[in-house]
Amino acid sequence: MGALRAKDLTADSQGNVVSIDVNGATISGFTSESISVALYANGIKFLGRSKKLYRPRGFFSLHPQARTVMVSINGIPAMNPSEIYLTDGLKVRTQQKRPLLMRVFESMVDTSLLHKPLVKNRLIWPIALKFIANSINNPEPAKYEISHSVSTIVENADLVIIGGGSAGLSAAIEARKYDLKVLQIDDGVELGGEMLYDKFEPPGISEPGHVFVKNLRRKALELGVRVLSKTTFVGFFEDAALAFSPYPLNVGTPYIISAKAYIVATGTVDLPCIFANNDLPGIIDASSALMMLNMHGVIPGKNVAILGATERGLRLAENLKKNDVNTVVLDKSCGNTGKGDVIHGVKEIVAIGKEMVKLLKVKCEGEEFRLNVDCVICAASTNPDIRISAQAGAKIAYVKELGFLPLHDFFMRTSKDGLFVAGGASGSPYGILHIIEGRIAGLSAAVMLNKTSAEAEREALVKEYRSLLQKFGISDPKEKVFRSFETALIPDEKITELPTLFCSGPRRDAFVCFCEDIRLWDLHRSISVYGFTCLEKVKRSTGIGTASCQGRLCLVNSALYIAYVAGLSPNAVGIARQRPLTISMPINLLAAMEMNKT
Amino acid sequence: MRIVIVGSGVMGLSSAYNLAKLGAKNIIILEKEYLSYGSTVRSASRFRVHFWTEENSRFALEAKKIMLKLSSITGWNIIVTTGGYLWLLFSEEQVKAFREKNKMWERLGIAGKFLSSSEIKERYPYIYTDDVVEGFFGPQNGSCFHSYVAFGYYKAATKLGARLFEKSPVKRVLVENNKVIGVELPQGNIEADVVLLTAGAWTDELLIGLGIELPTEPERKEIALTESYKYFIKPLIIDFGTSAYIGQALKGEILGSIEIPAKSGLLPLENTLEFLVKWAKAVYKRFPALRGARIMRCWSGYYSMSADSSHIMGRDPEWPEGLYVSYGDSGHGFMMGPLIGKLLAKNILYGEIDELMRPFLPTRFKEGKLIPEKLVIG
Numbered sequence: 001m002g003a004l005r006a007k008d009l010t011a012d013s014q015g016n017v018v019s020i021d022v023n024g025a026t027i028s029g030f031t032s033e034s035i036s037v038a039l040y041a042n043g044i045k046f047l048g049r050s051k052k053l054y055r056p057r058g059f060f061s062l063h064p065q066a067r068t069v070m071v072s073i074n075g076i077p078a079m080n081p082s083e084i085y086l087t088d089g090l091k092v093r094t095q096q097k098r099p100l101l102m103r104v105f106e107s108m109v110d111t112s113l114l115h116k117p118l119v120k121n122r123l124i125w126p127i128a129l130k131f132i133a134n135s136i137n138n139p140e141p142a143k144y145e146i147s148h149s150v151s152t153i154v155e156n157a158d159l160v161i162i163g164g165g166s167a168g169l170s171a172a173i174e175a176r177k178y179d180l181k182v183l184q185i186d187d188g189v190e191l192g193g194e195m196l197y198d199k200f201e202p203p204g205i206s207e208p209g210h211v212f213v214k215n216l217r218r219k220a221l222e223l224g225v226r227v228l229s230k231t232t233f234v235g236f237f238e239d240a241a242l243a244f245s246p247y248p249l250n251v252g253t254p255y256i257i258s259a260k261a262y263i264v265a266t267g268t269v270d271l272p273c274i275f276a277n278n279d280l281p282g283i284i285d286a287s288s289a290l291m292m293l294n295m296h297g298v299i300p301g302k303n304v305a306i307l308g309a310t311e312r313g314l315r316l317a318e319n320l321k322k323n324d325v326n327t328v329v330l331d332k333s334c335g336n337t338g339k340g341d342v343i344h345g346v347k348e349i350v351a352i353g354k355e356m357v358k359l360l361k362v363k364c365e366g367e368e369f370r371l372n373v374d375c376v377i378c379a380a381s382t383n384p385d386i387r388i389s390a391q392a393g394a395k396i397a398y399v400k401e402l403g404f405l406p407l408h409d410f411f412m413r414t415s416k417d418g419l420f421v422a423g424g425a426s427g428s429p430y431g432i433l434h435i436i437e438g439r440i441a442g443l444s445a446a447v448m449l450n451k452t453s454a455e456a457e458r459e460a461l462v463k464e465y466r467s468l469l470q471k472f473g474i475s476d477p478k479e480k481v482f483r484s485f486e487t488a489l490i491p492d493e494k495i496t497e498l499p500t501l502f503c504s505g506p507r508r509d510a511f512v513c514f515c516e517d518i519r520l521w522d523l524h525r526s527i528s529v530y531g532f533t534c535l536e537k538v539k540r541s542t543g544i545g546t547a548s549c550q551g552r553l554c555l556v557n558s559a560l561y562i563a564y565v566a567g568l569s570p571n572a573v574g575i576a577r578q579r580p581l582t583i584s585m586p587i588n589l590l591a592a593m594e595m596n597k598t
Numbered sequence: 599m600r601i602v603i604v605g606s607g608v609m610g611l612s613s614a615y616n617l618a619k620l621g622a623k624n625i626i627i628l629e630k631e632y633l634s635y636g637s638t639v640r641s642a643s644r645f646r647v648h649f650w651t652e653e654n655s656r657f658a659l660e661a662k663k664i665m666l667k668l669s670s671i672t673g674w675n676i677i678v679t680t681g682g683y684l685w686l687l688f689s690e691e692q693v694k695a696f697r698e699k700n701k702m703w704e705r706l707g708i709a710g711k712f713l714s715s716s717e718i719k720e721r722y723p724y725i726y727t728d729d730v731v732e733g734f735f736g737p738q739n740g741s742c743f744h745s746y747v748a749f750g751y752y753k754a755a756t757k758l759g760a761r762l763f764e765k766s767p768v769k770r771v772l773v774e775n776n777k778v779i780g781v782e783l784p785q786g787n788i789e790a791d792v793v794l795l796t797a798g799a800w801t802d803e804l805l806i807g808l809g810i811e812l813p814t815e816p817e818r819k820e821i822a823l824t825e826s827y828k829y830f831i832k833p834l835i836i837d838f839g840t841s842a843y844i845g846q847a848l849k850g851e852i853l854g855s856i857e858i859p860a861k862s863g864l865l866p867l868e869n870t871l872e873f874l875v876k877w878a879k880a881v882y883k884r885f886p887a888l889r890g891a892r893i894m895r896c897w898s899g900y901y902s903m904s905a906d907s908s909h910i911m912g913r914d915p916e917w918p919e920g921l922y923v924s925y926g927d928s929g930h931g932f933m934m935g936p937l938i939g940k941l942l943a944k945n946i947l948y949g950e951i952d953e954l955m956r957p958f959l960p961t962r963f964k965e966g967k968l969i970p971e972k973l974v975i976g
Contacts, residue, residue, distance in 0.1 A: 540639060
């Protein structure tokens with residue numbers, strides 16, 4: 001049933017067992033799993049080759065919007081394996097081979113193409129162009145037709161909540177109490193967000209996370225919240241908002257949405273750690289590891305290294321140890337914090353492996369050692385998922401302890417009218433704070449829509465909220481956010497350390513962007529040779545943040561790296577402008593949409 | 599001579615580079631946001647020589663020559679390709695009009711080729727051609743990478759001593775005794791003997807502040823981009839029926855746009871679902887091979903539209919001394935930019951008006967010598 005299945009299946013519903021065909025071999029998995037998870041459980045981590053350098057790639061994150069590797073499914077190329085769930089007889093093909101001549105042309109497909117001798121020669125350039133165009137590992141456009149009877153669904157609501165985690169659900173419940181028409185959009189298989197994968201008690205909550213969030217979910221559904229699952233919010237357009245579900249498979253469903261208020265509760269993004277060969281298959285983010293372990297009963301590996309002794313990293317380590325996984329936590333900070341088996345003072349990491357990570361070379365202060373690992377989990381830092389708030393036009397700023405976030409007040413209002421933010425997306429740490437923020441956001445939406453009776457309840461909650469902020473020790477940074485919102489003065493933050501950076505120089509094998517093969521070296525050149533220190537310009541000179549994940553994984557890391565190297569405030573570097581679509585949509589689906597319905 | 603250039607798009611930067619190259623010492627470029635915030639890097643990044651009017655065609659021909667050499671001039675590889683432009687024509691009248699124009703183009707040495715419906719099918723099997731009457735293929739046209747055009751000019755200009763100030767929005771141009779004396783910024787004033795306005799769609803406001811009114815207005819246009827696919831669409835293909843166009847970048851993204859009911863004024867740079875769906879419908883019909891392609895992103899930018907859809911450059915002798923403009927490019931400013939900068943530099947420093955430039959002076963509107971350009975798309 002797969003080498004990496006946990007012996008004690010603590011996971012809930014596994015669905016039915018089905019067999020799929022992967023490059024000619026038959027493997028089995030459960031219908032509740034995405035292809036990525038089923039393959040991972042069977043030890044298949046190497047799913048494809050990268051775009052420019054043909055490096056082996058697996059998935060970094062299971063989030064449907066992190067499209068770092070594509071496979072061919074039932075003959076359709078370039079499908080996201082994390083988005084599609086198992087059905088019997090599915091045929092999966094992964095790209096294993098790389099062209100022989102790739103090495104020769106590797107430098108030509110370099111992101112800046114600054115090769116003077118090549119370019120100046122009028123005879124060679126046209127030939128070089130051909131090689132460049134053909135040497136990029138791009139798929140053919142999928143050839144499939146959909147029947148043009150696809151229904152365009154128009155959804156009208158008072159309040160749309162983007163994200164169905166603990167914050168989003170809490171918001172929905174409050175808003176329903178005041179009789180708002182609530183639409184909840186969530187891109188997971190089931191509502192609940194990250195708390196679903198928590199078998200322990202989240203901070204401030206007195207029952208296991210998955211039990212707690214399931215209760216919330218039940219309550220929200222009882223109160224009549226309309227839910228779109230497996231659906232991604234695509235973007236705010238001037239004339240409407242759009243959401244998209246890739247189901248039914250190979251067709252998809254578009255939703256045209258109009259609402260008076262929006263709550264962004266999209267949670268956080270695990271930032272990839274930057275070190276040599278950090279793109280190897282087997283290097284994944286913390287939320288994927290938690291999800292595989294607690295939702296699907298798949299252990300991420302037998303010997304696991306976790307990067308970052310953060311709350312998240314330690315929670316993960318605890319989870320893994322419960323499943324008898326050899327776990328090491330590596331952390332950048334010096335000195336012993338007394339938190340179990342943590343190796344401190346890590347300066348540099350080099351991952352080694354041909355098709356997946358096998359070995360880590362770790363440099364600590366003064367000593368150097370090797371770790372045999374089959375999985376590395378990045379848990380060093382998270383950042384609020386700001387793309388939707390930024391796209392809507394809310395003001396984004398960097399606050400040292402919380403990351404880049406939409407500025408908001410204690411009523412969870414952002415600088416964009418009618419747009420509220422709650423939970424991880426507002427920079428708050430996991431646990432009870434997400435719940436209370438969600439509730440406040442829900443009440444604020446009610447107040448905005450003239451439910452004046454919600455005001456008193458909100459006042460009481462805000463009081464509780466502020467004392468909880470004190471209790472969890474993040475009162476200062478949060479108050480800084482509230483102040484910045486009110487005064488419109490952006491804090492001037494200096495960063496002295498980059499928690500995700502486990503690399504000493506601008507290496508050519510330390511990746512920042514997995515989609516476009518953009519490395520620290522490319523960023524460094526943009527900064528030091530061209531003198532660009534504004535993310536918009538670095539983006540245009542390197543191509544960072546322009547690929548299919550729309551900068552989900554790379555933009556924050558790049559902005560912080562630039563700030564770190566150039567000695568600037570991340571607010572001076574800025575975050576690049578976010579544009580729709582959050583997730584790409586097939587032309588045939590958009591062409592089938594009926595606009596006159598709105 | 600102290601020269602202030604307002605705007606850091608391809609116009610402003612190529613002017614700065616050429617002025618500096620001719621020896622101008624004191625050049626300041628002011629940009630309200632960041633380097634090339636405006637229309638340059640929002641464009642479709644193509645160049646062509648086929649225009650409806652002879653003046654524009656001649657101008658574009660010279661501009662293309664610079665574009666081809668630009669990588670050597672600035673040291674930034676702008677990745678020039680010459681994949682051509684293909685216009686799909688849907689009626690006998692359209693074909694007749696193009697045949698008429700082709701005589702003029704032939705005279706200029708840039709004759710194109712007419713392709714029958716079946717020839718198009720053969721050469722470009724991904725196009726649905728059943729309703730196409732004929733196609734006009736201009737092999738002289740091509741593409742390049744807009745960011746590197748701008749960045750290259752910027753690097754070359756700053757190397758020669760020009761200075762760029764970002765986050766410096768010019769509020770108005772200061773005039774005394776009918777002579778330009780500087781510009782006003784929120785941070786303070788900057789003195790200048792020459793002020794060159796190359797702020798694209800934002801130029802109108804500055805001119806109105808001086809009491810100068812030219813028949814121009816900003817028009818918002820939108821562009822959509824797909825994920826990367828194998829490079830197979832070499833030319834830029836313009837559907838003359840729906841005004842939709844598509845082209846593929848070397849990196850593999852397919853980019854395109856379509857006209858939606860014009861929206862003028864400095865509207866927020868956002869997108870509409872109306873546009874996205876309309877473009878998808880047009881692509882769906884015209885390019886069956888692209889039906890499964892996925893649209894990844896869309897953005898918008900302004901065309902600075904002039905009354906005759908041709909660019910405006912230089913000055914009107916009745917204007918305050920030292921005031922020059924280059925704007926109103928009506929969607930083809932990016933491709934003309936390299937030459938505009940070169941000619942303007944000579945105009946500003948030596949008062950020389952090149953024969954290519956003469957038709958495009960701002961005085962043409964009151965003299966009634968319009969250059970009615972019809973090939974605006976693409």
